[in-house]
Amino acid sequence: MSPSDKPLFDKVALIGVGLIGSSMARAMRRAGVAGHIAGYAHTPEIVERAREAGFADTMHSDLAACARDADLVVLAAPVGAFAQIAKAIAPHLKTGAIVSDTGSVKGTVLRDVSPHIPANVHLIPAHPIAGTEQSGPEAGFAELFDGRWCILTPADGTDTEALAKLRTFWEALGSQVEIMEAKHHDLVLAITSHLPHLIAYNIVGTANHLEQVTKGEVIKYSAGGFRDFTRIAASDPTMWRDVFLNNREAVLEMLGRFSEDLTDLQRAIRYGDGDFLFDLFTRTRAIRRGIVDAGQDSAAPNFGRNTEKSEK
């Protein structure tokens, strides 16, 4: 769509302008899908920083003012805050508006948000599978969603026109759109995202405890594998606390399986079962190839990290 066409939405309200919200604003501008982009932040400092970054037409510290008259309202805050936000904006929602979100957990969005949504407003939860370990309004960039998946988890009976419109919106932002049930989403994400983050947080925490090995040594020799985990373990603490508290059941299920498998691996090392190790390590390679082939990562060695001495 060229910017001269009538935009898909006259007004889009972004409740939260961190990495995801501010990337959406930038991608919306690139695509010309919003006549007016309103942003909300919960502290005056972030309102100010967002104004300086300039990706929104208006920035608000008042939820009602941000959501009022919006054709699309997107909750892009930690999922633990959704119930409170939904309650605050509900009386100000425009008839026919779409309310969506970007939360990493979808079951509890329906549970926490839908009781507050008026009958004449369409609630369609969404989850763009994209991100970096950076946070804040300066961290966003327009290309974040390009080629990445966005999962929509509409409840039964969702208005098909509103659903089609939200799909078009995310496609305009660069994403490929998939639709699935909230419960299945939470299971898929538990293994592809929540468990990896949990494990990364845990191993970095374990390293932090060690007394025989100093913190300086852990940092110095991190290029042997550890640094990749620290990147994930640098993700936003509030967001991730809320993810684990809100997808508890699926995360505990995946964690149970992970621990069982780890016990097998531990036993193989203890008893010197080299064949077990070699077989597992060969199978895991194939999954990697699948991800590179699917265009979800680059095959460049070392993630294309620049190994020049000048890198800092």
Place this chain on the structure above:
Amino acid sequence: MSPSDKPLFDKVALIGVGLIGSSMARAMRRAGVAGHIAGYAHTPEIVERAREAGFADTMHSDLAACARDADLVVLAAPVGAFAQIAKAIAPHLKTGAIVSDTGSVKGTVLRDVSPHIPANVHLIPAHPIAGTEQSGPEAGFAELFDGRWCILTPADGTDTEALAKLRTFWEALGSQVEIMEAKHHDLVLAITSHLPHLIAYNIVGTANHLEQVTKGEVIKYSAGGFRDFTRIAASDPTMWRDVFLNNREAVLEMLGRFSEDLTDLQRAIRYGDGDFLFDLFTRTRAIRRGIVDAGQDSAAPNFGRNTEKSEK
């Protein structure tokens, strides 16, 4: 050192020309530290591929021919093969030569290799902390060691001149050199490299087992964190089997601590202890900052992955 000076070593023999060996050859050429680079590979196919890549002056399928007359012999093969290689090359080693290696475990190098080394030859184990998930003679590049650490673990009584020469060699290849005891090395690497690899292999294996979530979905939505683990879990299976079998004690010790910490984390999720989660996730962020500040990784979001649609 300019290529016109007398090189540091007249002949260097690389026993193994995979990612590490072939990168060393390329870095040696760049630095002009070897008069002649001889390479050994254990299959005719790899000898041929290495000849085509052209980083060695001569390629051999005979260990004795490769090691004969060399001033520096570097074992750059999986550590499980070291005893056999040492035995085969021992009768052909030049008086005063240095024998070193690039293995990720150092305690067993002294155990497996030193019994075979003649008294007039200097054994100095080494471990360059650098690598990618790629393998094979085509995967190497001259810059692999730039700015990375190389740890030397000489036994007591090692000739200081030989040690100084090996240090100069690794510095010429771009590394910073550190000296420590083999036992301490194995503990440090267990947490910074071996445990991360073990965990990555395990989580990718767990994902591979799941029946409620398809392999296609795991691949499709891997950008949420999982793909970072698959990169590590794509590392060479033979090399990593040997690492775990040869650093069993330290790896099991670190794995025990990891599992204890994971149990605490699991309990916090089960009982909804958000403060525990938030505190841990905040502490792990600080470690990440330390790594970026130490120049061992880039702060570029997403590892500087190119998110353009053209990326494949």
